Amino acid sequence: MxxxxxxxxxxxxxxxxxxxxxxxxxxxxxxxxxxxxxxxxxxxxxxxxxxxxxxxxxxxxxxxxxxxxxxxxxxxxxxxxxxxxxxDMRTVRKNVTLQSWLNDLAEKAGVNFSQVLQDALKQRLGVTDR
The missing domain is CATH 3.30.160.250 (Double Stranded RNA Binding Domain)
Known part of the structure; x- marks a missing residue:
C-alpha cells in the first residue's frame, strides 16, 4: 500500500x-x-x-x-x-529434497538448482522480475 x-x-x-x-x-x-x-x-x-x-x-x-x-x-x-x-537482495538458504535419479540427471545437465527453484517460485506466485 x-x-x-x-x-x-x-x-x-x-x-x-x-x-x-x-x-x-x-x-x-x-x-x-x-x-x-x-x-x-x-x-x-x-x-x-x-x-x-x-x-x-x-x-x-x-x-x-x-x-x-x-x-x-x-x-x-x-x-x-x-x-x-x-x-532487498538478501538471500536465504533452503534445503530441498528430491529423488536421487532426478538429482543425478540435473547435475549431469549442469542445472543451477537455486535458479530453477527461484524461477519456479516466481512462476507459481505470479511474481515478475523488476
Missing part, C-alpha cells in the same frame, strides 16, 4: 535539500523531481530498516508541514512492500 509522507524541499546551491519531518531524515536531489524521488527512496530505506529491527513505521502526517520561503512542502509516495521487493 502506498503512503504519502509530507516533505519540505529547500533550494540549495546544487538542487534541493529534502527533510522528512515524520521520520526526522534528510536527503537531497539535483532538481525538484530528483529530490522527491530521493525522498521516496530515503523513506523506503528507512522503513524497511525499521521493519528489519522489529520497529513500527510511523504513519505519515495528514497535513503538509508549515514552511518558510523559499521552502516548499510536498508529498513523497512510497510503497514499503514494493520497495523491499525492489531493493
Amino acid at each position: 502506498k503512503q504519502a509522507y509530507p516533505i519540505i524541499l529547500t533550494p540549495s546551491e546544487h538542487g534541493y535539500v529534502v527533510y522528512v519531518p515524520d521520520l526526522d531524515i534528510n536527503t537531497e536531489g539535483k532538481d525538484l523531481a530528483d529530490a522527491i524521488d530521493m525522498a521516496a527512496d530515503a523513506i523506503g530505506l528507512w522503513g524497511i530498516s525499521a521493519q528489519d529491527l522489529g520497529r513500527e513505521i510511523p504513519a505519515p502526517s495528514a497535513a503538509l508541514p508549515a514552511c518558510a520561503p523559499p521552502q516548499t512542502a510536498s508529498y513523497a509516495l512510497v510503497d514499503f512492500d514494493a520497495y523491499r521487493r525492489a531493493n
